[in-house]
Amino acid sequence: MSSIPPSALPHVGGQDTLKRDVTAFQSFAIAFGFVSIATGIFTAYGAMLATSGPMGIWTWPIVVIGQLMVAFVLGSLSARIPITGYAYQWTSRVANPVLGWIMGWVSFTFLVIVLCAVDYTIASTVLPAMLHYTGGAFDAWWITTLVIIAQALLIAFSTKATQAFNAMAVTLELIGMSCLVVLLFVVGWYRHSLDFSLLFNTGALSRSGYFSLGSLTHVGPWFMGTLLGAFTIVGFESAANLAEETNEPARVVPRAMWQAIVSVGGLGMLFLIAITALLGDVTAMTASPTPIADVITRVLGPVVGSLLLLLVIISIFACGLVILLSGTRLVWAMSRDERFPGWQMLHRIHPTLRTPVNATILVSIVGEAILSIFSRDTDALFVLFSAATLLPTIIYTVSVLMYAIRRNSLPPSQGFSLGRWEKPVVTLALLWLLFELTIFRDESFFKPWLYVLIMLAIGAVYLVWLLATRGRHGLAMPDMIAVDAILDADKGAEYDTAEH
Known part of the structure; x- marks a missing residue:
């Protein structure tokens, strides 16, 4: 254990700790808020019509x-290693710290790109319909920039307020989307507008070779x-x-994962x-x-349409909020272990706000930088959501494979x-993920793969520097028994505080 830097241990009672006050419902709200029916379906439905026609909903x-099978496996991991940093922590401790660092960097890459993809939806698909204007790529860029800034300010100034807003937004989304589904069916039936034959329509695509x-x-x-579905049901x-x-x-965490997927799965299917x-006119x-x-x-x-679209905006904003919140925690966790570029500043918790302000600023800046790259791209939304689907698939595949090999x-x-x-759960999860990865062989995903490779190249440069300056042993993580001891000490500290 002597080779482990002091910051690699989750401190108990130190100035770099985060307050333990997230409730069971708030944990569910985080998982559900990231998945978000409104965000995922509003973002990707148009692309599905173009590539698969209406019948693609099946x-x-x-x-x-x-994804439910994947959630069960990741839930099992999180129940055994309940430490901030998720895939980064799991892989570092179960496999090896070098692979763990790579997974941490891939997770960071995913979070900053999905932040852009989600927030971009407000400006590119919802506001134009709500306010009746034709938006361009530049308009979507500056509106999304303002949204990210607003989210960063809320996260930096108060985790409690962030959690409260997200819990409120998730409650509204559950109620609002349920009401929306009922209204659509009722009004559609009353006006004789429901055409269920469209559920099996392939649009402009030929039925020959469709499957x-x-x-x-x-x-x-x-x-x-x-x-x-793969873009929507991620981030649980x-x-x-x-x-x-x-x-x-x-x-609490494993339950929050599978409950979020079951909720989104059922309600999302009815909405679709x-x-x-x-x-109506499919073309x-x-x-x-x-x-x-x-x-x-x-x-x-x-x-009514505008009111419901306002609800969608709130849901999408909350989704981006959770993504940015998750990104800041990942950066903070890796920085606490002295593994993230600029960790000397990024591991700090603000003494008054009790939030990782520096990590929040960094994730926001990187998100804005990526967003600026796509500011003139008319195909930005497809590229963003494709990359935001590819990256978690890689993360999930590595995590499930690792679990399958080291579960004993x-x-x-x-x-x-x-x-x-x-x-059977692990087998089904692996089969699903391997199939999903084969989808990304399509030539339309050239730009998303290019983004992934560029970000991995940047990460590889820093990893080589870490290995050259510290060596493999300098990246060591606490043993499993040490993790258990730390968590037991954390529980003991909370118990003592409650008693006094």
Whole structure:
């Protein structure tokens, strides 16, 4: 243990600790807020119409089941290693610290790109429909910039206020989306606008070869539809990134993950059926940059439609808020272990605000920099959400493979276990993830792969520098028994505080 830097240990009672006050509902709200039906479907539905036609919605149940299996595995990991930094911490301790650092950097890359993808949705697909204007790439850029700044200010000044806003937004989203689904079905039925034959319509795509697997550089039309669900149902593991701020994380965090997916899966499928059955002119809706907003406004009228679109904006803002919050915790955790560029500043917790202000500023700046790259790109939304789907797939695949190989050497769980279902769950999760990775062989994903490779190259340069200056032993992490001891000490400190 002598080779471990002092900052590699989660301190108990020190100035670099985070307050443990996240409740079970707030943990669920973090997972649900990141996944967010409103955000994912509003962002990716138009792309699904273009690549798969309306019938692409039937890939949604496949993704829900696949991601649920992944969530069970990640929940099992989080119950055994409930420490802020999720995939970075798990891989560092279960596999090796070098691979752990790589996973941490990939996770950071994912969080900053998905932050841009989510916040960009407000400016590119919702506001134009709500305010009746034709937005351009530059308009979307500066509006998204303001949104990120607002989120960063809220996170930097108060974690409690951030959690409260997100919990409120998630409650509104659950109620609002449920009401929206009911209204769409009821009004659509009353006006005789529901056309369920559209659920099996392929749009402008030929039925010949529609279900084919495709070729080496081309994916079949129907299977491209999985991107809708794969982009939406990610980030549920963000609850684990606040493990050190959550009460009873080994029990609460895994439950928050699978509950978020089940909630989004069921409600999202009903929403997709309603929207698709009300599409009307499929060709016109496929060409529209805001098909869902157009359907809502046409069916429910401009007033109700605008109110519901306002709810969508709140939900998307909360989603971006959770993403930025998760990103700051990851940067803080890696900086606490002296592994992130600029860790000397980034591991600090503000003495008054009790938040990682410096880490928040950094993630926001990197997000703004990435956003500026796409400021003139008319295809920015597709590139952003594609990259934000590819990266978590890589993270999940490595995490599940690691679990499959090392599951017998993991520390015991005090809150969640797969039990006799472990092998089938892990097998299904791996099969789903390997299939999902094959989707990204399509030539349309050239730009997302380019972004990933550039970010990995930047990370590789810093990793080489770390290894050259510290050596492999300088990147060592605490042993599992040390982690358990630290968590036990943390619980003891909380108990003593409560007693006095």
